[in-house]
Amino acid sequence: MSLSEKYEAVIGLEVHAQLLTESKMFCGCRNAYGAPPNTQMCPVCTGQPGTLPVINQFAVELGVRAALAIKAEIHHESVFSRKNYFYPDLPKGYQISQYERPFCTRGKILISLGDGSEKEIGITRIHFEEDAGKNLHKGDHTQVDLNRAGVPLIEIVSEPDMRTAEEAGQYLRTLRTLLRYANVTDGDMEKGNFRCDANISVRPRGQKEFGTKVELKNINSFRFVEKAVEYEIDRQIRAIEGGETIVQQTRGWNSAKNVSEVMREKEDAHDYRYFPEPDLAPLQISDKWIGEIKNELPELPDQKKSRFESSYGLSGYDAGVLTASRDLANYFEGVVDVCKDAKTSANWVMNELLGRLNAVGKDIVETPVSAMELANLISKVQSGAISGKIGKTVFEEMFETGKTAESIIEAQGLKQISDPSALEPVVRKVMEANPGQVAGYKAGKVKLLGFFVGQVMKETKGQANPGLVNDIVKKLLDS
Numbered sequence: 001m002s003l004s005e006k007y008e009a010v011i012g013l014e015v016h017a018q019l020l021t022e023s024k025m026f027c028g029c030r031n032a033y034g035a036p037p038n039t040q041m042c043p044v045c046t047g048q049p050g051t052l053p054v055i056n057q058f059a060v061e062l063g064v065r066a067a068l069a070i071k072a073e074i075h076h077e078s079v080f081s082r083k084n085y086f087y088p089d090l091p092k093g094y095q096i097s098q099y100e101r102p103f104c105t106r107g108k109i110l111i112s113l114g115d116g117s118e119k120e121i122g123i124t125r126i127h128f129e130e131d132a133g134k135n136l137h138k139g140d141h142t143q144v145d146l147n148r149a150g151v152p153l154i155e156i157v158s159e160p161d162m163r164t165a166e167e168a169g170q171y172l173r174t175l176r177t178l179l180r181y182a183n184v185t186d187g188d189m190e191k192g193n194f195r196c197d198a199n200i201s202v203r204p205r206g207q208k209e210f211g212t213k214v215e216l217k218n219i220n221s222f223r224f225v226e227k228a229v230e231y232e233i234d235r236q237i238r239a240i241e242g243g244e245t246i247v248q249q250t251r252g253w254n255s256a257k258n259v260s261e262v263m264r265e266k267e268d269a270h271d272y273r274y275f276p277e278p279d280l281a282p283l284q285i286s287d288k289w290i291g292e293i294k295n296e297l298p299e300l301p302d303q304k305k306s307r308f309e310s311s312y313g314l315s316g317y318d319a320g321v322l323t324a325s326r327d328l329a330n331y332f333e334g335v336v337d338v339c340k341d342a343k344t345s346a347n348w349v350m351n352e353l354l355g356r357l358n359a360v361g362k363d364i365v366e367t368p369v370s371a372m373e374l375a376n377l378i379s380k381v382q383s384g385a386i387s388g389k390i391g392k393t394v395f396e397e398m399f400e401t402g403k404t405a406e407s408i409i410e411a412q413g414l415k416q417i418s419d420p421s422a423l424e425p426v427v428r429k430v431m432e433a434n435p436g437q438v439a440g441y442k443a444g445k446v447k448l449l450g451f452f453v454g455q456v457m458k459e460t461k462g463q464a465n466p467g468l469v470n471d472i473v474k475k476l477l478d479s
Contacts, residue, residue, distance in 0.1 A: 006237075007203065007237050007240070008163060008204070008205045009163055009201070010202070010203065011164075011198060011199070013168060013172065013198055014156070014158070014197040014199070015155065015158075015194065015196050016131075016194075017156065017185040018031075019059050019062045019153065019154060019185060021058050021062065021152055023056060024045055024056065024150040025096070025128070025151065025152035026045065026054060026055065027053065027054070029042050031151050031152065037136075037145040038144075038145055038146050040147040041146045045091075045149050046149065047092030053277075055283065060103075060128070060283065062184045063103060063104070064103075064104075064285065064289075065297060066126055066154055066156070066178075067103070068182075069178045070107035070109055072104045072106055072107030072108075075102070076287070077101070077282050078101045078102055078127075079098065079100070079276055079282050080096055080128070080276070081098060081277055082094040082095070082275055083096075083099070083272045083274055087135075089145075089149065090149070091146060091149060095130060095132060096130050096277055096280070097128070097129035097130070098127035098129065100274070101282075102125045102126065103127060103128065104126040105125045106125075107123030107126070108121065108122055108123060109171065109178070110302075111167065111174045112174075112320070114166060119161075119167065121159065123158055124159050127155055127157075128154060129153050129154075129155060130150045131149065131151040133145055134148050156175065165227075165229040165233070168198065168225055169222050169226040177325060179194075181298060181299070181326050182297060189221055189222075192220060196225055197216065197217050198229055199216075200215075200232045201213045201214065202233060211246060212245075212246040214248065215251070216253055217250055217251070217263065218252070219253050227255075228253040231260060232260050235260065247265065249262055249263075249265050250265075251263055304323045312342035312343075312346075313342060314346055322346060327363070327365050328354075331367070331371045332346065332349050332371075335371045337375075338376070339375040341382065345375070348395075353367065353369065353374065356396075368398070369398050373398065373405060374395075377394060377398065378391075384465055390463065420468060420472060424472055424476075426456055426464070427452070427472050430455045430456055431476065434455070437452070441477050442477070449470070456473065457469065
């Protein structure tokens with residue numbers, strides 16, 4: 001029995017998602033990325049004496065959207081607490097968060113795995129909190145930027161339902177897609193707007209009790225999460241097999257070395273000395289307000305996927321690919337609106353466009369080919385103005401240069417030849433150059449028809465209408 005068969009991992013994830021508000025959670029400072037250090041701060045978010053926090057109503061609305069997206073229970077009353085700890089980028093010496101009474105509990109997310117199976121992952125809770133600032137380490141000293149201090153976050157805490165790195169990665173991808181569809185967060189991991197802490201333990205298969213938990217902090221890419229989880233599972237199994245005792249600790253992921261490294265030893269909730277925030281009354285969320293937010297909620301991924309299958313006749317797989325992000329789904333529908341052929345549009349978007357984007361590491365929002373221009377290209381192929389083969393060649397240049405299909409076709413003289421009087425002399429020329437194949441066809445080798453069609457296409461550099469060429473070749477050979 002291998003070690004992976006002998007042991008089982010237990011994984012729970014905590015995700016911090018920055019909310020798409022214009023201002024911070026408890027003050028009027030801008031919630032924006034990229035400003036000069038310490039220019040988006042005020043007495044409230046830096047915790048100056050005599051200041052009072054005020055809850056950002058729109059941040060609460062975005063939190064309710066998130067709760068609705070994961071089908072969670074929203075509580076009519078919740079309480080903010082002070083989470084006390086000292087860190088240079090936490091000017092108040094505490095963080096305003098929610099602890100014993102969060103605004104939302106008991107949600108769920110359905111994830112799809114590589115083997116075609118699905119798995120439901122439970123959500124323990126979602127709660128509001130403010131972000132800390134940012135420490136900038138330079139050489140032997142540290143600078144502090146407080147622009148991010150007070151930025152509104154939701155923390156989404158999963159149940160320990162995941163067992164593999166693949167499940168953890170798929171959970172994060174699915175969660176981010178949901179939150180982006182609901183316009184809750186932009187999910188930009190590079191800017192730290194979607195961050196993950198992973199709680200991992202291992203136990204012998206069949207054992208009900210959990211092993212000792214180790215937390216991996218602030219991992220900012222799906223690939224790193226999967227690598228970090230795989231590494232930590234392997235590290236713990238090998239430690240147990242070597243007779244070591246796993247110690248509860250917080251570790252950081254070193255992506256340069258692909259190892260986890262100790263940050264600090266055991267840490268529990270009581271270490272933060274939570275107590276109710278005295279400057280904020282309980283948060284009240286009414287059924288009426290929840291209903292209003294629900295009515296304005298955009299179409300979510302599962303709903304859009306079902307609509308793509310029923311309205312466009314797409315397979316479940318194709319619909320799943322095309323709804324993986326809202327931007328991609330919108331792009332696809334932009335193509336279909338023009339060329340009116342969903343299946344052909346899906347093939348071009350998935351095979352040609354996504355293939356090229358993936359090859360250069362770009363997202364759909366960075367495509368140099370607009371939905372309108374791709375639709376125009378598809379329409380030219382469908383109408384017979386150019387062949388499918390030439391269409392793909394034209395697309396390559398559109399992607400490389402950003403030029404329109406029309407300008408490329410005109411400049412290179414690529415229009416399809418569909419005039420029988422122009423094609424018949426080419427067919428006769430090919431037949432005269434290949435008398436042996438003509439004799440073979442007349443002797444019954446009908447498969448040679450394809451040979452002649454191919455030679456004509458070669459002569460015309462792929463510009464001849466293949467169906468018309470086939471008809472002309474057959475007519476002349478049979479005559």
